[in-house]
Amino acid sequence: MNALRKSLLSLLESSRNTFQLPLPIPALNFAALAANPDSRSQPSASFLDDLKEGLLRAVQTNRRSVQRRQWRRIGMPQFNSKPRRDLKVCIACGNLHEAHTLCGHCYASVRAETEVVKEAMSKTYGHLKPIEHEVVVVYEGEAKPKDRPEKIIEIPKKRPDFFAKNLLEKENVA
């Protein structure tokens, strides 16, 4: 701090010499202050007397975390953050999805079942044989079509119910 004050004084001296400024007012007369250190203890009316004890400003003592900084930034008006209006609640399962897309949660079960059927289809059709007939998927406990040209794919499980049909009835009650 002492070095800073010295550099400040020298700067003031040089500027006065270069620009031919008049002598500073007594409160700014740092050269006189430096030459006469006893005058520091005397109280003065000028606010510039703070300079005698060195330059002190309020500074931050703790680092703000990244999360905190971003939170402050997003709150600013120029950040222009808006709530999303393009989300929908799926009526079947209650998960959120974007308005222009399918519900991802519901589609996941459809896709899992599709993979099963696709694999069964490729086994039924075989490899390098001409594909000439439609395919009918038959789950466990369902009637097979008779006297039809379609090929039958049997899948050894029950047809999946992705959601309950009647919410007012209790399920799995003995």
Place this chain on the structure above:
Amino acid sequence: MAIPPLKIAHRIRPKSMKLRCIQEAPGRVEKLRVMLGGLIRHERIELNSHRAAETRDYAERLIQDAVLYGPHHKRSMEMASFWLKEKELVHKLFKVIAPRLENETRGFTKIWVLADPEKTSYEPGGLPGVHYKNDWVALEIKNNPLPPIRPNPTPHRSLYIPNLLLAAAAASIA
């Protein structure tokens, strides 16, 4: 003879199909053949939206020619045997898909926009996963035997859960 227009005129935005590591035009044709073969074989495929838009138009053209002219038409058969590399799929196109869709008036294929998958792969130590965003669709041929994708139908207002509960409460009070 003029080639009849498609039943659905799709507007393809001039965007890249995001093909990597291919030659310019022949590689693109090769990739389109692969995607068309997958579509005819599996009846439903997942791919990005630009590839889906391109593949859809070619598939519509193939199926429409197969429906209109049948297998004895020279140009249709040439087109089908060029675009479908596996010859069992040519049989499938003319013998299975064309009869199935001969009364279809609003296009033979359907595109569903899928939701973003969960981004588990971005987490440290997460499973490797997919890295696409807002660009993933399911392309399918109509009336296929796979489990149906349908957006959840909006039920009648009286079937909403709050209304059901309110009705039950009103009945119990009265």
